[in-house]
Amino acid sequence: MKRAKKKVFADFIAQRGLKTTKQRDIILDSFLSSDRHLSIEELYLKLRTKNPNIGYATVYRTLKLFAEAGIAREMQFGDGQTRYEHVGEGEHHDHLVCTRCGSIEEFENETIEQLQAEVAASRNFLIERHRLELYGLCGNCRK
Amino acid sequence: MKRAKKKVFADFIAQRGLKTTKQRDIILDSFLSSDRHLSIEELYLKLRTKNPNIGYATVYRTLKLFAEAGIAREMQFGDGQTRYEHVGEGEHHDHLVCTRCGSIEEFENETIEQLQAEVAASRNFLIERHRLELYGLCGNCRK
DNA sequence: CGTTATTATGATTTCCACTTTCAATTCGGG
DNA sequence: CCCGAATTGAAAGTGGAAATCATAATAACG
Numbered sequence: 001m002k003r004a005k006k007k008v009f010a011d012f013i014a015q016r017g018l019k020t021t022k023q024r025d026i027i028l029d030s031f032l033s034s035d036r037h038l039s040i041e042e043l044y045l046k047l048r049t050k051n052p053n054i055g056y057a058t059v060y061r062t063l064k065l066f067a068e069a070g071i072a073r074e075m076q077f078g079d080g081q082t083r084y085e086h087v088g089e090g091e092h093h094d095h096l097v098c099t100r101c102g103s104i105e106e107f108e109n110e111t112i113e114q115l116q117a118e119v120a121a122s123r124n125f126l127i128e129r130h131r132l133e134l135y136g137l138c139g140n141c142r143k
Numbered sequence: 144m145k146r147a148k149k150k151v152f153a154d155f156i157a158q159r160g161l162k163t164t165k166q167r168d169i170i171l172d173s174f175l176s177s178d179r180h181l182s183i184e185e186l187y188l189k190l191r192t193k194n195p196n197i198g199y200a201t202v203y204r205t206l207k208l209f210a211e212a213g214i215a216r217e218m219q220f221g222d223g224q225t226r227y228e229h230v231g232e233g234e235h236h237d238h239l240v241c242t243r244c245g246s247i248e249e250f251e252n253e254t255i256e257q258l259q260a261e262v263a264a265s266r267n268f269l270i271e272r273h274r275l276e277l278y279g280l281c282g283n284c285r286k
Numbered sequence: 287c288g289t290t291a292t293t294a295t296g297a298t299t300t301c302c303a304c305t306t307t308c309a310a311t312t313c314g315g316g
Numbered sequence: 317c318c319c320g321a322a323t324t325g326a327a328a329g330t331g332g333a334a335a336t337c338a339t340a341a342t343a344a345c346g
Contacts, residue, residue, distance in 0.1 A: 019313050019322055040304085055325035060304065076221065080303070096268050105266065112258050116277055119250050124282035125239050132275045134259055139267035162293055162342050183332085198296035203333065223332070293342075300335065305328105312323070 002032045005071045005086075012069035023054055027062045031072065031084070037104045039081040077104065077133065094131070098138035105138065145175045148214045148229075155212035166197055170205045174215065174227070180247045182224040220247070220276065237274070241281035248281065 009028060013020060030047050031038070038046075044059045063084050066072035072084045077097050094112075096105040112132065120127045152171060156163060173190050174181070181189075187202045206227050209215035215227045220240050237255075239248040255275065263270045 017322085021312070021323065023324070053325085057305080057326085058324060061323090076219065078219065082303080096263065096266060098268075099271060105268070107262050107266070109258055109262055112255055115252055115255050115258075116275075119252055120239065120277055120279065123239060123248065123250070124285065125241075125248070125277065126280040126285055127277050128242060128279040130275070130277045132259075132273070134263055134268065134270050134273045136263065136271040137269040142267065142269055160293085164294060164341070166295070196296090200296055200298095200334085201294080204294085225333080287346105289344105289346085291342105291344090293340105295338105295340070297338100298336080301333085303331100305330070307328075308324105308326100310324085313321085314318105315320100316318090 005032060008071055009066065009069050012065075018065075023058050024062055024065075026051055026054065027059060028066070031063070031066065032086070036085045036106070037075065037083045039083045041081060043084075078135075095133045096138065097133055097135050098141055099135050100137055100141040103138050103140075148175060151214055152209065152212050155208075161208075166201050167205055167208075169194055169197065170202060171209070174206070174209065175229070179228045179249070180218065180226045182226045184224060186227075238276045239281065240276055240278050241284055242278050243280055243284040246281050246283075 006028060010020070012018075013024075027043075027047065030043060034043060034046065040059060040063060043063070044054075044056060047054050047059065063072060063074075066084065067074055071087055073087045075083045075085055075095075077083065077095070079102070092113075093106040093108045096107060098104070116130060117127065119125075149171065152167075153163070155161075156167075170186070170190065173186060177186065177189065183202055183206060186206070187197075187199060190197050190202065206215060206217075209227065210217055214230055216230045218226045218228055218238075220226065220238070222245070235256075236249040236251045239250060241247070259273060260270065262268075
């Protein structure tokens with residue numbers, strides 16, 4: 001899994017004539033061994049504990065590269081911060097976002113996807129992507 | 144329709160001990176006679192053509208008031224600007240956002256809502272609100 | 287009607303997340 | 317090992333939104 005993504009990124013780097021650098025390796029490692037849905041800030045702070053010499057801008061730039069390479073996806077959950085989640089092959093899921101503790105769960109529902117496709121078809125709309133988020137209280141916060 | 148919303152806002156103003164002002168009237172009129180999904184910038188520019196003396200900050204503040212009063216809803220479609228759409232009583236709908244021309248269509252689908260509720264229930268998650276957006280090409284842009 | 291306390295306005299500043307800049311550094315093909 | 321090209325990171329710049337604050341407008345009261 002981690003290997004596969006490192007390969008994908010290495011290939012991407014090579015194909016674009018970019019360079020392999022210490023920083024990119026470190027950031028990729030850190031990203032791959034992180035929770036899903038980490039914000040840039042969070043990843044940056046995590047990195048800094050072990051690598052105090054990596055700059056903010058580099059983290060931003062590198063995460064953008066991950067997104068271009070297809071191993072990460074940018075997400076916005078309305079808290080003003082961009083988060084990056086891991087992307088698996090052709091995988092798709094939606095989110096349950098807790099408005100109290102900020103936790104993010106994922107879910108998949110094939111029927112919902114089909115209905116979306118029907119709605120789009122009926123309007124002659126060609127779906128490229130979608131986002132579905134349910135905001136509310138997670139199990140823990142309801143107690 | 145417009146009358147009803149003006150009444151709602153007037154009541155909201157009164158109940159909160161706020162004041163009726165020229166600017167609020169103008170902004171409300173302009174908002175109510177606008178396309179749905181107008182950005183603050185767009186509304187501001189529209190206003191300025193007839194009322195060059197209304198400030199940016201006032202538009203921001205007033206739209207927030209509309210949202211609090213329940214006659215408008217804040218929306219983000221990822222273009223970096225906050226948009227406000229009209230809200231009708233208990234009405235809810237989702238969006239089809241064209242990634243080429245930026246047009247925004249609305250749709251409703253009761254079945255999707257039900258499925259969302261089921262997903263949430265199965266996780267013991269209490270939904271407060273949700274957002275569902277389909278991004279892609281609208282009928283016009285597919286031609 | 288005026289007075290006056292309170293709220294609103296709007297120019298400006300501040301904030302905050304993010305992006306760009308640019309000189310110095312690092313990478314990697316030859 | 318060298319050199320052109322890419323990368324880095326500190327710092328400055330952006331842009332949208334929020335806060336500040338002196339001035340203006342509103343509405344309740346006499």
